[in-house]
Amino acid sequence: MKNISTDVLIIGGGPGGLLAGITTAQYWPGKKITMVRMEKNALVPCGIPYIFGTLGGLEKDMLPGTEQLHAMGIKLIIGRVTAIKPQERVAILDNGDHISYERLVLSTGSEPFVPPIPGRNLEGVFTIHKNYSYQNKLFREIIPGMKKLVIIGGGFIGVEFAEEIEKRGVEVHIVEKMDHLLATVFDREIYLPVEEYLADRNIHIHCRSSVETILPADDPTKVGGVQLMGGEIIGADAVLIAIGVRPRKELAQEAGLRLGRRGAVLVDGFQRTLDYLNIFSVGDCAQKQDFFTRREGGALLASQAAAEGRIAGMNMYSLQLLRQNGGSVAVYAGMVGDLAFGAAGMTATQARQAGFSILVGEARSLDHYPPAMPGSHEVYCRLVFTRESMRLLGGQILGGATTGELANEIGFLIQNRVTAAEIAGFQTCMHPRLTASAHPITEATGSALQQHLHTRATFH
Amino acid sequence: MKNISTDVLIIGGGPGGLLAGITTAQYWPGKKITMVRMEKNALVPCGIPYIFGTLGGLEKDMLPGTEQLHAMGIKLIIGRVTAIKPQERVAILDNGDHISYERLVLSTGSEPFVPPIPGRNLEGVFTIHKNYSYQNKLFREIIPGMKKLVIIGGGFIGVEFAEEIEKRGVEVHIVEKMDHLLATVFDREIYLPVEEYLADRNIHIHCRSSVETILPADDPTKVGGVQLMGGEIIGADAVLIAIGVRPRKELAQEAGLRLGRRGAVLVDGFQRTLDYLNIFSVGDCAQKQDFFTRREGGALLASQAAAEGRIAGMNMYSLQLLRQNGGSVAVYAGMVGDLAFGAAGMTATQARQAGFSILVGEARSLDHYPPAMPGSHEVYCRLVFTRESMRLLGGQILGGATTGELANEIGFLIQNRVTAAEIAGFQTCMHPRLTASAHPITEATGSALQQHLHTRATFH
Numbered sequence: 007m008k009n010i011s012t013d014v015l016i017i018g019g020g021p022g023g024l025l026a027g028i029t030t031a032q033y034w035p036g037k038k039i040t041m042v043r044m045e046k047n048a049l050v051p052c053g054i055p056y057i058f059g060t061l062g063g064l065e066k067d068m069l070p071g072t073e074q075l076h077a078m079g080i081k082l083i084i085g086r087v088t089a090i091k092p093q094e095r096v097a098i099l100d101n102g103d104h105i106s107y108e109r110l111v112l113s114t115g116s117e118p119f120v121p122p123i124p125g126r127n128l129e130g131v132f133t134i135h136k137n138y139s140y141q142n143k144l145f146r147e148i149i150p151g152m153k154k155l156v157i158i159g160g161g162f163i164g165v166e167f168a169e170e171i172e173k174r175g176v177e178v179h180i181v182e183k184m185d186h187l188l189a190t191v192f193d194r195e196i197y198l199p200v201e202e203y204l205a206d207r208n209i210h211i212h213c214r215s216s217v218e219t220i221l222p223a224d225d226p227t228k229v230g231g232v233q234l235m236g237g238e239i240i241g242a243d244a245v246l247i248a249i250g251v252r253p254r255k256e257l258a259q260e261a262g263l264r265l266g267r268r269g270a271v272l273v274d275g276f277q278r279t280l281d282y283l284n285i286f287s288v289g290d291c292a293q294k295q296d297f298f299t300r301r302e303g304g305a306l307l308a309s310q311a312a313a314e315g316r317i318a319g320m321n322m323y324s325l326q327l328l329r330q331n332g333g334s335v336a337v338y339a340g341m342v343g344d345l346a347f348g349a350a351g352m353t354a355t356q357a358r359q360a361g362f363s364i365l366v367g368e369a370r371s372l373d374h375y376p377p378a379m380p381g382s383h384e385v386y387c388r389l390v391f392t393r394e395s396m397r398l399l400g401g402q403i404l405g406g407a408t409t410g411e412l413a414n415e416i417g418f419l420i421q422n423r424v425t426a427a428e429i430a431g432f433q434t435c436m437h438p439r440l441t442a443s444a445h446p447i448t449e450a451t452g453s454a455l456q457q458h459l460h461t462r463a464t465f466h
Numbered sequence: 467m468k469n470i471s472t473d474v475l476i477i478g479g480g481p482g483g484l485l486a487g488i489t490t491a492q493y494w495p496g497k498k499i500t501m502v503r504m505e506k507n508a509l510v511p512c513g514i515p516y517i518f519g520t521l522g523g524l525e526k527d528m529l530p531g532t533e534q535l536h537a538m539g540i541k542l543i544i545g546r547v548t549a550i551k552p553q554e555r556v557a558i559l560d561n562g563d564h565i566s567y568e569r570l571v572l573s574t575g576s577e578p579f580v581p582p583i584p585g586r587n588l589e590g591v592f593t594i595h596k597n598y599s600y601q602n603k604l605f606r607e608i609i610p611g612m613k614k615l616v617i618i619g620g621g622f623i624g625v626e627f628a629e630e631i632e633k634r635g636v637e638v639h640i641v642e643k644m645d646h647l648l649a650t651v652f653d654r655e656i657y658l659p660v661e662e663y664l665a666d667r668n669i670h671i672h673c674r675s676s677v678e679t680i681l682p683a684d685d686p687t688k689v690g691g692v693q694l695m696g697g698e699i700i701g702a703d704a705v706l707i708a709i710g711v712r713p714r715k716e717l718a719q720e721a722g723l724r725l726g727r728r729g730a731v732l733v734d735g736f737q738r739t740l741d742y743l744n745i746f747s748v749g750d751c752a753q754k755q756d757f758f759t760r761r762e763g764g765a766l767l768a769s770q771a772a773a774e775g776r777i778a779g780m781n782m783y784s785l786q787l788l789r790q791n792g793g794s795v796a797v798y799a800g801m802v803g804d805l806a807f808g809a810a811g812m813t814a815t816q817a818r819q820a821g822f823s824i825l826v827g828e829a830r831s832l833d834h835y836p837p838a839m840p841g842s843h844e845v846y847c848r849l850v851f852t853r854e855s856m857r858l859l860g861g862q863i864l865g866g867a868t869t870g871e872l873a874n875e876i877g878f879l880i881q882n883r884v885t886a887a888e889i890a891g892f893q894t895c896m897h898p899r900l901t902a903s904a905h906p907i908t909e910a911t912g913s914a915l916q917q918h919l920h921t922r923a924t925f926h
Binding site for chain 1: 489492493513516520521767768769770772773776777780786789790791792794795796797798799800801806808810835836838839840867868869870871872873874875877878879881882884887888890891892893894895896897898899900901904905908912915916919
């Protein structure tokens with residue numbers, strides 16, 4: 007047993023921990039920073055579906071951060087923290103070593119949620135882990151022989167994994183308990199075309215359904231299929247469970263930190279835990295608040311974790327009031343084939359559920375012009391505004407290569423708290439090979455402003 | 467001679483006039499709107515270089531707006547306004563008709579500036595006009611036999627035209643009087659790679675030079691070449707003059723409206739002329755102010771004209787304080803081959819010239835991740851901040867397909883008057899096929915914040 011001393015201790019090496027470490031090193035030179043993570047190698051989580059199709063395998067440069075950590079003088083310990091003692095400011099490692107700290111960052115992340123479905127432990131049932139060795143085993147042992155896959159959960163991971171694995175000639179089924187795929191993130195104008203695309207690729211979609219039992223094969227240790235609610239049986243030699251993740255809460259819970267309903271650590275706008283000003287938490291294990299309502303909400307995203315890591319790092323030793331977490335806006339993007347979909351903020355459905363009275367503006371265009379310009383892709387833009395104050399609540403894009411950055415534009419506008427009238431007056435660029443001839447966000451805003459006008463008795 | 471009466475009269479059918487008409491129709495239902503333009507057909511101006519290469523010709527759907535005007539009940543008159551009488555609220559057409567109006571929008575646009583170079587009237591010397599019949603003649607009569615072209619002016623039009631025309635096997639020379647191509651819009655980190663690309667395509671670049679004389683061919687009515695400052699002669703059978711445009715000021719000038727130094731109509735933040743509250747001016751013929759300094763400045767862009775047209779339309783019959791022109795941000799994008807370049811706001815050079823003390827943040831990444839993801843393109847992001855307050859002054863992007871929307875993101879952030887600290891805390895999306903693994907704008911902001919920190923004696 008050794009006694010190790012550090013100024014800043016970061017537990018976990020995902021995007022949140024990584025950015026907390028890097029940002030702390032940038033803002034607080036001279037502070038000794040130590041990161042403890044369980045694996046020598048780490049994965050970019052959102053790249054995982056592509057290992058199995060487009061990329062054709064795991065490669066060294068999917069392992070981010072390690073070199074950057076070394077370059078910035080951050081000490082890396084491969085190991086597991088088994089306990090933290092907030093009063094003594096000490097963390098204990100699985101090898102018995104004690105690490106004393108001034109500041110602690112809990113970025114323990116999340117793990118796939120596996121519901122108690124009978125058969126979930128059969129060989130061939132798997133989840134999407136950020137763990138390198140798990141994915142490596144999956145890629146080398148399970149995927150090559152796969153002929154028929156059932157995916158439980160029709161969210162981003164389920165949809166993108168389905169498309170990638172179908173490219174290998176595997177018959178793919180998606181089972182989703184909601185009425186539609188991606189229905190928590192998009193309105194029907196977006197998810198219907200995505201479902202159509204998947205159906206055209208011969209991906210079988212089973213909505214308003216769930217897997218009641220995972221069935222064994224002739225070899226009773228292996229998966230042979232699933233039985234759906236209602237009795238239907240789908241034969242399968244593999245089952246992917248992708249219905250979401252849960253925060254890794256054990257360390258925080260045992261240390262007596264207050265947790266939210268789903269087990270995430272409660273934090274303030276600077277990512278400090280509510281219990282200790284010197285303990286921060288960032289990423290999937292930290293509680294999220296919705297940007298608009300400040301209620302529990304928001305999405306567990308690598309990009310969100312990175313933003314939180316930067317905020318923690320900047321505020322590590324003194325608060326910078328400008329640099330705080332304003333709440334989760336949930337900026338997303340996904341893609342199947344050449345059809346991309348992105349979103350930021352609330353969908354119309356979510357906004358109504360949260361209690362907003364709304365107006366929706368829409369625009370359809372091409373992402374190049376004139377229409378004969380090669381490589382043009384249709385873009386659909388859908389913006390949600392509050393009905394009276396016309397504040398931007400959210401937006402969705404269905405389009406091509408620019409979809410991710412269009413979602414980021416909507417995200418920036420939301421985070422700047424703009425109104426429709428402001429957007430309508432904003433300048434944008436136009437270029438035949440790079441943009442639409444009229445900006446989709448400006449156009450959709452115009453359509454919302456027109457409705458706003460026409461719902462009023464008089465305009466003057 | 468007829469007497470025609472309208473509520474809103476729009477002179478000119480380019481992007482500014484078009485959006486003024488459409489927006490007025492949307493916001494002020496019941497008002498009679500009339501547009502007078504000179505040509506039956508109009509062109510999307512920024513699509514013009516592509517007529518001669520990628521698109522292989524003019525096509526009907528490059529003529530925007532006419533159908534939309536009809537659909538919105540806007541009356542279109544093909545003709546020329548020869549005079550306006552602000553006191554009588556009347557415009558006079560070339561056929562003698564009088565049009566009386568309540569509100570007038572001057573959107574007469576601009577025309578290519580042709581300096582008094584000897585030989586400028588030779589056959590084979592041309593400019594880039596938005597005029598359909600002129601471009602059509604150019605495309606059908608001049609381009610097909612062209613073997614050697616000299617382009618005078620190394621701005622956006624010169625550069626993009628050079629690349630398109632070179633695809634037809636024409637030997638192309640660009641003559642630019644500044645030290646580099648595109649040097650008024652970009653810093654060297656952007657324009658050097660663009661110059662390299664053009665040189666690799668065998669486009670001949672002559673900087674710090676100018677054309678003294680355009681020389682005749684054996685047939686003395688036709689172009690045979692140019693003589694540069696210093697005496698060098700370049701043989702050529704065509705010369706494109708692309709050194710900028712000048713506002714079409716005659717109508718406004720003769721009506722006694724006040725003009726700026728370069729002949730543009732002086733307007734307020736709602737695009738109303740300083741002389742008459744019921745006369746608006748938008749687009750290339752309207753004076754621009756720089757967003758930051760409020761001095762004369764800004765660029766003549768179709769997208770800027772469109773934004774001004776919308777602002778005029780929204781404020782046509784009563785002012786909406788939120789909807790005004792905050793000054794020109796100049797959001798641009800261009801592309802040669804697969805190398806795109808975009809900008810918004812000030813370059814470092816422009817900011818220093820305007821009197822700002824600045825910091826520059828930079829980031830380099832790929833627009834997909836991990837690096838093996840197919841179709842990845844390098845992205846360079848360069849952001850300019852005020853040194854003390856760290857307000858965003860401008861940004862430049864060198865990249866691939868997402869460059870235009872990244873420039874729009876920078877444009878939105880500038881127009882929202884954000885500081886580096888705010889950007890650093892903003893959430894963005896990440897997706898392997900759609901974005902970089904760390905957002906270029908966030909990363910470049912981080913690099914600027916770090917410098918800001920290190921230029922201070924203490925941080926606490």
